[in-house]
Amino acid sequence: MIYTCTLNPAVDYVVRVENFQTGDLNRSESADLYAGGKGINVSRLLKRLGHETCAIGFVGGFTGEFIKSELDREGVFHRFTSVNGVTRINVKLKSGTETEINGPTPTILEEESNRLVQLTGELTEHDWLHIGGSIPSCLPAEYAGTLIATARKKGARVVVDTSGAALKALLPYHPFFIKPNHHELSELFNTNVNTKEEAAFMAKKLVDGGIENVIVSMGSDGAVFVNNESIYFATSPKGKVKNTVGAGDSMVAVFMAKIDAGLESHEAFHWAVAAGSATAFSDDLCTKEEVEDVYSRVEIIKVEQEGWAH
Numbered sequence: 455m456i457y458t459c460t461l462n463p464a465v466d467y468v469v470r471v472e473n474f475q476t477g478d479l480n481r482s483e484s485a486d487l488y489a490g491g492k493g494i495n496v497s498r499l500l501k502r503l504g505h506e507t508c509a510i511g512f513v514g515g516f517t518g519e520f521i522k523s524e525l526d527r528e529g530v531f532h533r534f535t536s537v538n539g540v541t542r543i544n545v546k547l548k549s550g551t552e553t554e555i556n557g558p559t560p561t562i563l564e565e566e567s568n569r570l571v572q573l574t575g576e577l578t579e580h581d582w583l584h585i586g587g588s589i590p591s592c593l594p595a596e597y598a599g600t601l602i603a604t605a606r607k608k609g610a611r612v613v614v615d616t617s618g619a620a621l622k623a624l625l626p627y628h629p630f631f632i633k634p635n636h637h638e639l640s641e642l643f644n645t646n647v648n649t650k651e652e653a654a655f656m657a658k659k660l661v662d663g664g665i666e667n668v669i670v671s672m673g674s675d676g677a678v679f680v681n682n683e684s685i686y687f688a689t690s691p692k693g694k695v696k697n698t699v700g701a702g703d704s705m706v707a708v709f710m711a712k713i714d715a716g717l718e719s720h721e722a723f724h725w726a727v728a729a730g731s732a733t734a735f736s737d738d739l740c741t742k743e744e745v746e747d748v749y750s751r752v753e754i755i756k757v758e759q760e761g762w763a764h
């Protein structure tokens with residue numbers, strides 16, 4: 455079972471405004487609400503692929519109820535820890551470009567956070583624990599590390615998809631897989647990662663430091679995969695981009711699902727890129743059929759390491 459843990463879930467309010475003007479009254483053409491947050495997106499996609507999953511994390515208030523009812527409607531199993539506060543709303547404004555405003559976290563009490571640690575203690579060696587998204591600032595700095603250590607003790611495989619200081623703090627736990635985008639990788643190394651060669655060079659450092667599998671996603675430019683044995687580059691197929699929210703989460707979901715199903719890592723990477731692009735080309739997360747359709751249009755190449763290493 456793949457458990458996805460979203461410490462900071464959100465209702466994603468995706469609003470489309472033609473020719474948005476700041477400081478003026480704008481009327482939207484469409485507005486849609488989705489149960490969001492990185493782990494929740496991953497669980498939703500895993501369910502669409504027919505993979506066993508359970509979403510955990512903190513939810514509260516009317517927005518928390520919305521998330522649970524949406525997951526119930528889609529048949530996504532969940533065991534959330536209820537909190538007193540109200541789950542945030544993240545605004546995704548589409549008007550030519552995409553602008554995002556991610557809301558603040560509700561307060562989480564110590565007793566509530568302890569309940570989630572207990573739950574991760576129920577995992578077994580057959581399970582995965584995916585920890586995705588931002589980490590609420592009200593939680594102690596070592597909290598996510600405690601979740602990882604608790605699940606690891608039970609033999610679960612750990613995947614981390616976060617950014618900034620949280621990602622840096624969790625690297626020493628040596629997750630099985632991480633997927634920074636190139637901006638997050640740049641921030642991690644305090645440098646500019648613009649090309650696939652640069653991304654591979656930085657990802658290799660992470661692998662050498664103990665992370666088994668690293669995908670660096672680069673939006674419309676594709677992605678890079680690095681592990682101890684090989685390096686692959688992938689191109690993103692061309693298509694009409696509708697909504698890139700959840701594209702990265704789709705990659706993560708599919709990479710885990712394919713590895714869990716026994717595929718070779720470069721094959722899992724190929725499917726992961728297809729899923730990212732398929733989601734970018736749809737309004738919501740992609741479907742299984744959409745991933746299959748995009749798969750043949752993703753090109754991946756194995757990189758001879760002597761060719762780029764410097």
Ligand SMILES: Nc1ncnc2c1ncn2[C@@H]1O[C@H](COP(=O)(O)OP(=O)(O)O)[C@@H](O)[C@H]1O
Pocket residue numbers: 634635636670671672673674676677690691692693695698699700701702703705726727728729730731734
């Ligand atoms: N404009 C796009 N065209 C085609 N594929 C895209 C586009 N944007 C994202 N993708 C696909 O989704 C993946 C993840 O997107 P990215 O924006 O890098 O991640 P994140 O959502 O985590 O920031 C990319 O590697 C690519 O496969």
Ligand SMILES: O=P(O)(O)OC[C@H]1O[C@](O)(COP(=O)(O)O)[C@@H](O)[C@@H]1O
Pocket residue numbers: 462464466489490491492493495544556586587588589698699700701702703704
């Ligand atoms: O926890 P954070 O970093 O604020 O991110 C949450 C946001 O990321 C998402 O999970 C989308 O992530 P990706 O576009 O990276 O796949 C949204 O659903 C959510 O609004």
